Amino acid sequence: MRPDDMGTLFDECASRGGATLVHLDRPFDLPGAGAVTHDLAQLAVLVEETAGWLAAAGLRPGDRLVIVKDNHWDYDLLACAAIRLGAVPAQLSAHLDTGQLIPLLVRLTPRLLVTTAALLERHRAAGEDPARHAGRTVVLDTPAEGAVAVDEVRGARAPGPRRRDADAMLVINHTSGTTGVPKLVGHSTRTIIHKLARFESFRYPRIGVRRDDTVVNASSYAHGRTFCWTASVLCLAPREIAVVTSRSPHATDLFLRDHPPTVFEALPDVFNRLRPLTGRLDHPFRRTRLFVSTYDAVHPPTLRAFLGGTERRDAVWMQGWGQTETGPLTFRFHTRRSLRGGRATDARDLGHPVPFKTRLRVVDPGTMAPLPAGRPGLLLARTGARSPGYVGEEERWQAKERDGWWNTGDIGVRDRLGAVRLLDREVDHAPGLSCLALEDVLEDRLPWLLECVVLTPPGRDPLPVLVTADGGYDAEAFKRATVDLPPLAEPVARADATIPRTGTGKVRRHALLEQLTGSPEAAGTGRWT
Incomplete structure (x- = not known):
């Protein structure tokens, strides 16, 4: 079976007679969803019931739901x-903090x-009311002023499923937002389902x-990665x-012992948090044959611990390396053998473009002229899975598109083999x-680090931020670890x-x-964020 209509995905998978348990x-x-184990038929009913109360709350074809x-x-x-x-x-x-959420709601006009x-209360305490930026608000937990409790609209029968054109807007997700207010990325059935999930x-x-x-x-x-994963899995x-929703290693350990994974996909931050579990004799990853990471590269010590x-x-x-706008652009595969020898920088080697799906080129950031192998520059990508555009920021989208090539905003280099x-x-x-x-080198050399973040204040040496369990660090060990590295700030x-x-x-x-430092400005131009 290949995914197509996300509105009836659960029905179609249930009707196929699959025995998957969630x-x-x-x-x-x-x-109405108090259980922690569901079969696909139960999930299909839950989706239909949810469609019923969304319709009773006033959601109609073509409307936006946030x-x-x-x-x-x-x-x-x-x-x-x-x-x-x-x-x-x-x-x-x-x-999202209030300064990020409210601009996104204004762009979306849901x-x-x-x-x-609880979320309304948090943002209202910060001086903004998210409910003011929506036609109507439904709360899932307890009653709130200016909102409808979900029990007031529950029980309505759902209208029949409606199909849409493959190129019509299907879903909107935001980018990570590491540099400010995230972008809103719209995807169609053709881009995120036919081009990505089917692959x-x-x-x-x-x-x-x-x-x-x-x-x-x-x-x-x-995020869009999980929407695509839902369709394929x-x-x-x-x-x-x-x-798994918990970020607690203890709670996650207990849950994974009940359901030891053979395939485990997680955020890089989650892998980092769960890494101490791999040192236990009875840890839950003993059966795992495939680990999957996206969003960011995982540092080499974590790769070695799990493999x-x-x-x-x-x-x-x-x-996988890619973006919300494009889906995966390259894949790299690590094994125990590939990580032997203490090579600290393997995690930044992203592999090759996805065959028959993506093309990449490296260009000069000033002239946009293609650069030869071995020269660092801006990475541009071409893929049929690229989003149709940003919601509410068309000019920003156009600034990143050039003759069918998408400016990723990343600096990279390609070798002679691509x-x-x-x-x-x-x-x-x-x-x-x-x-x-x-960051990879420092985490490899300083095993007591939880994470290292190197920042680039303009006109100054790079600033290492050492994330540790107690907020302290071993100054002598740091000095020894950096003796052969470029100059760094204290x-x-x-x-x-x-x-x-x-x-x-x-x-x-x-x-x-x-x-x-008192300023968010970094060494780059930020023209393509």
Whole structure:
């Protein structure tokens, strides 16, 4: 089965008779969904019931629905219910601060906002009311002023499913927002389902999902990657799907012991947080044959910990590089053998463009002229999966599109065989070095680091931020680790809880830079963020 209509995806997968069971580490936030284990038929009913109360709340074909709530996979169930009605869902992370959320709501002008009373209260305390920017607001938890409690609209019968043209807007997701207010990326059925999800829906040798797999996902479910994953994994029909929402290693460990993954996809931040589990004799990743990471590269010590911890000698780590606007552009595969020898910078080698799907070129940032192999420059991509555009920022979109090529805003270099090496985001890039490579080296040499973030205040040496358990660091060890590296500023140590992050766990580098220096400006131009 290949995914097509997301409005009826759960119905079609259930009617096929698949025996997939879905396990949750906590119940959905949707009404009437108190169980933590569901079969596909139950999920299909839940999507239909959700479509019923969305329609009763006033959502109609062509309307926009904004979803912003606690992180859970029911983001995608809500989206599928809205699509079933002919509406367009926009999935916004609850991690967005008020200065990010309100501009996105203004751009979207939604007919309906589905959220929680707790989230409304948080933003109202900051001086803004999200409900003011929607035609109507429904809250999923407790009653709130200016909003409709979900129980007031529950029980209505859902209209029949409505299909849409493959090139019509299907879903809206936002970019990570590491440098400010995120962009709103609209995708159609053709781009995100036909071009991306169908590509993932084959049972590829070694890296494909099998019918006897336990597929575990620990992600940020407001983002487009998970929407695409939902379409493909349901069609591949593994024996079990397990959904992780907790960022607590202890809680996640207990859940994964009940559902040990054979395929494990997670955010880089989640992999980093769960890494200590791999040192236990009875850790839950012993059966894992395939690890999948997206959004950011995972640092080499974490790669080695997970690949070294599984009992599967043929285990593979599949690292994807891409963007919300384009989907995956390259894939790189790591194995135990490829990580031998202490090579600290492997994680920045992104592999080759997806065969028959994407093309890449490196150009001079000033002239846009193509550069030869070995010369760093802006990475441009060409793919049929590219989004039709940004919502509410058409000029910004046009500034990043050039003769069919998409400006990723990343600085990288290609070798003679076409493999790509990522250096930095252009906005953070300082000539002559790679902050990302420095971070890899420091994390490899200083095992007590939870994470290292190298910032680039303009006109100054790069500033290492050492994220540690207690906010302290070993100055002598740092000095020894950096003796052969480019000049660095005196490091700053911070506890993990003090680091500003996005919903996907990425460090908000410019917010952190402003905290430490008083200015968010970095060394790059930022023209293509």
